[in-house]
Structures are given as structure tokens and as C-alpha cells.
Amino acid sequence: MPHSEGEVRMQQPSGAQPSAQPSGAQPSAQPSGAQPSAQPSGAQPSARPPAATRRSQELFARALRVLPGGVNSPVRAFKSVGGQPLFIERADGARIYDVDGLSYLDYVCSWGPAILGHNHPAIRQAVTDAAQNGLSFGAPTELEVRLADKITSFVPNLEMVRMVNSGTEAVISALRLARAYTGRQKLVKFAGCYHGHSDSMLVKAGSGALTSGVPDSLGVPAAVVADTCVATYNDLDSVAGLLQGREVAAVIVEPLAANMGVVLPNPGFLPGLRQLCDEYGTLLLFDEVICGFRLAKGGAQEYYGIQADLACYGKVIGGGLPVGAYGGRRQIMEMVAPAGPVYQAGTLSGNPIAMAAGLAQLQLLADGTVLAQIGQQASRLAAGLRQIVLDLGIKACVNQVGSLLSLFFGIEAAYDYDSVQQADTGLYARYFQEMLARGIYLAPSQFEAMFVSAAHSAADIDASLQAGSEVLQKMKGEGLL
Numbered sequence: 001m002p003h004s005e006g007e008v009r010m011q012q013p014s015g016a017q018p019s020a021q022p023s024g025a026q027p028s029a030q031p032s033g034a035q036p037s038a039q040p041s042g043a044q045p046s047a048r049p050p051a052a053t054r055r056s057q058e059l060f061a062r063a064l065r066v067l068p069g070g071v072n073s074p075v076r077a078f079k080s081v082g083g084q085p086l087f088i089e090r091a092d093g094a095r096i097y098d099v100d101g102l103s104y105l106d107y108v109c110s111w112g113p114a115i116l117g118h119n120h121p122a123i124r125q126a127v128t129d130a131a132q133n134g135l136s137f138g139a140p141t142e143l144e145v146r147l148a149d150k151i152t153s154f155v156p157n158l159e160m161v162r163m164v165n166s167g168t169e170a171v172i173s174a175l176r177l178a179r180a181y182t183g184r185q186k187l188v189k190f191a192g193c194y195h196g197h198s199d200s201m202l203v204k205a206g207s208g209a210l211t212s213g214v215p216d217s218l219g220v221p222a223a224v225v226a227d228t229c230v231a232t233y234n235d236l237d238s239v240a241g242l243l244q245g246r247e248v249a250a251v252i253v254e255p256l257a258a259n260m261g262v263v264l265p266n267p268g269f270l271p272g273l274r275q276l277c278d279e280y281g282t283l284l285l286f287d288e289v290i291c292g293f294r295l296a297k298g299g300a301q302e303y304y305g306i307q308a309d310l311a312c313y314g315k316v317i318g319g320g321l322p323v324g325a326y327g328g329r330r331q332i333m334e335m336v337a338p339a340g341p342v343y344q345a346g347t348l349s350g351n352p353i354a355m356a357a358g359l360a361q362l363q364l365l366a367d368g369t370v371l372a373q374i375g376q377q378a379s380r381l382a383a384g385l386r387q388i389v390l391d392l393g394i395k396a397c398v399n400q401v402g403s404l405l406s407l408f409f410g411i412e413a414a415y416d417y418d419s420v421q422q423a424d425t426g427l428y429a430r431y432f433q434e435m436l437a438r439g440i441y442l443a444p445s446q447f448e449a450m451f452v453s454a455a456h457s458a459a460d461i462d463a464s465l466q467a468g469s470e471v472l473q474k475m476k477g478e479g480l481l
């Protein structure tokens with residue numbers, strides 16, 4: 001199973017080999033001090049010759065000596081697309097700037113939190129203001145109450161939340177709570193859904209698996225994942241099969257799957273999950289780390305009109321700082337310590353700087369204008385990519401919802417883990433490198449989403465489509481597609 005900023009666990013490629021340095025690369029027109037507002041984007045392709053990333057290469061060599069794989073989160077290492085990672089010096093608006101002075105139109109957006117674009121002035125100001133008062137107190141603050149108020153007002157059936165420091169932590173804590181509340185042990189997750197790197201969620205998804213899990217990483221005790229059952233996304237029968245005769249505490253799902261590339265729930269899937277969970281006395285847990293406060297103000301629960309029992313958040317509510325949260329109905333949440341017997345704690349939880357950043361971010365998302373705007377830009381990007389694919393007669397498909405999208409190579413439909421496993425990661429790697437050479441920074445894995453932010457202009461979308469068209473024509477000309 002793939003994942004954002006965690007790991008690439010999908011099987012690796014057939015097809016074309018990643019080319020670390022595409023031919024035809026041009027020196028960048030972007031000096032490191034270039035102003036993002038001045039450049040409508042990847043409009044001027046900033047392709048790079050091999051020497052252009054020398055400083056990134058030097059830093060990577062140094063990093064390899066002191067950081068495992070040279071990074072602090074696996075997907076950043078570019079392993080599934082080849083080449084070496086770029087080291088980023090700064091980011092502003094829709095662009096990131098590397099240590100060699102090249103700039104890129106960014107569709108990673110810090111894997112989600114930069115929903116307003118990088119370095120947004122209101123968030124920067126909120127962080128700077130909060131920092132004047134000290135960085136961390138280990139005691140309650142007004143800021144955390146205000147952010148909790150804001151989150152619970154955005155998501156109507158979320159009555160209480162607990163702040164944590166990451167999505168992983170939110171999921172670990174919510175699962176413990178679900179087990180305590182139901183008095184049951186077993187969990188159901190879906191193949192291809194990522195929920196952070198906790199032991200019980202690191203379960204390799206076998207094809208059509210309806211069995212107990214097998215650890216997906218060394219170091220995960222088999223006994224821990226023995227209680228994790230893996231169902232098939234968009235397949236309610238696979239869920240019913242697992243709920244029958246088992247005492248399942250929670251079904252955890254990415255309501256919109258974004259960690260096997262973007263995979264949409266079929267229309268009856270989420271209502272069906274709600275119904276099955278009600279039938280079997282199982283809690284429905286929405287992992288909204290990617291889609292919370294992005295698909296809609298109230299996240300996937302609002303967007304799809306389904307009420308989950310518990311929900312997990314991350315990324316977006318920190319505005320770029322490390323924050324996560326889990327929440328749900330009062331009756332369940334009041335089991336969390338010190339209100340109740342389920343222990344969970346965190347020295348830096350509710351950190352004032354992070355709370356201030358989150359508040360500023362959510363404030364700007366409150367009226368829904370930004371979400372509507374980024375959804376429209378992403379729809380235009382998806383429609384444009386589909387048209388290019390159609391015109392060139394390429395076997396590929398584009399999934400998009402809200403501001404998230406994926407272009408899958410070599411398959412005509414992506415609707416679950418097995419279908420996306422057939423995607424051609426070698427072709428994606430080549431596409432990635434060619435786009436990078438044209439100044440467009442995509443996720444370094446076929447199985448990650450593209451994130452569109454409020455800073456992506458119409459000109460940026462046009463430039464991205466132009467670059468995409470050029471690259472796909474080139475690949476087709478070379479007989480790869």
C-alpha cells in the first residue's frame with residue numbers, strides 16, 4: 001500500500017525506466033529570488049541540465065550519512081521515480097524554490113496543508129504574533145479552545161476533539177478509543193488506504209484480501225496486526241464478510257482514498273458502510289487527514305452527507321505546522337483521559353504556535369470560497385488532462401474530486417487497490433521527470449494525489465496542461481505510450 005509522506009509500498013514497475021535527467025533540459029530562467037507573483041508559473045519551462053541541481057546533490061550526499069535514506073519520510077527520496085530529491089530552500093504561493101535557485105510550480109503543497117498556497121501572509125502573521133508570547137507552555141491556552149470551537153463548528157456532528165501532533169497519532173488514539181468504547185478488539189481497514197505508520201495500520205493489502213493482516217513492515221509484531229482485517233475499497237460485500245461473526249470495534253476508511261492515487265468512493269459505498277456499521281454495532285471512523293477541511297468545510301462527512309462516529313484530522317488544521325486531531329460525539333470522546341479511562345497524552349499537543357496557524361488557516365476557509373475555487377481549478381486541470389489523453393489515444397485515466405487529482409498510466413479505471421496496482425509506475429516516473437524538467441513539481445510517486453491550492457492561478461493550470469501535453473506527446477513519439 002502506498003501512502004503520502006510515508007512510504008511507497010505499491011509494487012514497482014513494469015514499463016519505462018525512470019530517466020533521472022531528461023534530455024532536452026534547459027537552464028532555469030528562475031533565479032532563486034524570483035517573485036512568485038511575477039511568474040504565471042510553469043509558463044516558462046524551467047528545465048534543468050544535470051549540473052543544475054548540484055547543491056541538492058551535495059546536500060543529499062551529506063544527508064545520506066546522517067538520515068536513513070537521506071530523508072525524514074520515505075517518499076521524499078524519489079525512490080519510485082528515480083533521480084535525487086531536490087532540497088527546498090523556500091516556498092511562496094504556488095511555487096517552491098530549491099537550493100540551486102530553480103523554481104517549480106508545486107502540486108505537492110506539503111502533502112496538503114498548503115491549501116492556501118505556501119507562506120500565506122495571514123498564517124505567517126499569526127505564527128509570528130503567537131511566537132512573541134513564547135513557544136510552548138505545557139498548560140492550557142485560549143488558542144486551543146478557539147481552534148477546537150472552530151473545528152467543531154465546521155463539522156456539525158463533531159462535538160469534541162482532542163489535539164495531537166500528527167495524523168498517525170490521531171489514528172492511533174481514535175482506534176484505542178473505538179476499542180475501549182465498544183469493548184472489542186478487531187479493526188477493519190481497506191487495502192490501499194493509508195492511516196499513518198502505527199503498527200496496527202501497517203498491514204499489507206493482499207489482492208482481494210478478506211483475511212487477517214500480514215505485517216507490511218519489519219518490526220511490526222504479527223500479533224498486533226492479527227486483529228486488523230483488510231477489506232476491498234468500494235466493495236461492501238468484502239466488509240460485510242468481515243463484520244459477520246467477528247467482534248469488530250471500528251471500520252476505518254479514507255472516505256475519499258488519496259493514498260493509492262485518488263480513488264473515489266462509488267455512490268453507495270459510504271452510505272453502505274454506515275449501514276453495515278450500524279447493523280453490527282461497529283464504529284465508523286473516517287480518516288479525514290487528507291480530505292478534512294478540503295473537500296468541504298465539514299470535510300468528507302459534509303461532502304458525502306455521511307456521519308461518522310469518529311474522525312481523524314491532520315495537516316490542514318495546522319496550516320503547515322505539526323497538528324492532528326481526533327473527535328466525535330461527546331458520549332464517545334468523554335471516555336478520553338482525564339474525562340474518562342482511555343489514556344492519551346502529548347507534551348506538545350495543542351502547541352500555541354500550531355494552534356494559531358491552524359486558526360488562521362481555518363478562518364480563511366470558513367466561507368467556502370477558497371474550497372470552491374480550488375475545486376474549479378482542479379476540475380479544469382483534470383478535464384484538460386483527460387482531453388490530452390483522449391486526443392493522443394493513450395491508455396490512462398484521471399480521477400479527481402475537489403482539489404485532489406491523479407493521472408494513472410496504463411489503466412482505464414482506478415477504483416480500488418487491485419486496479420491501481422496495474423498502473424504503470426515506470427511511465428509515471430518518466431512523466432514525473434519530464435514535468436520536473438519543465439518546472440512542474442508533482443508527487444514523486446504514481447500513488448500520491450496532486451494537490452491544487454488557492455495560489456494556483458488559471459495561468460498555472462494552463463501552463464501545467466501545456467507541459468503535460470508536450471511530455472505525453474514526447475513519450476508517445478518515443479513509443480512509450
Ligand SMILES: Cc1ncc(COP(=O)(O)O)c(C=O)c1O
Nearest residue numbers: 004166167168194195196289314
Ligand atoms: C489519510 C491519512 N491518514 C493518516 C496519515 C498520517 O499522517 P501523518 O503523516 O501526519 O502522521 C496520512 C498521511 O499522509 C494520511 O494521508
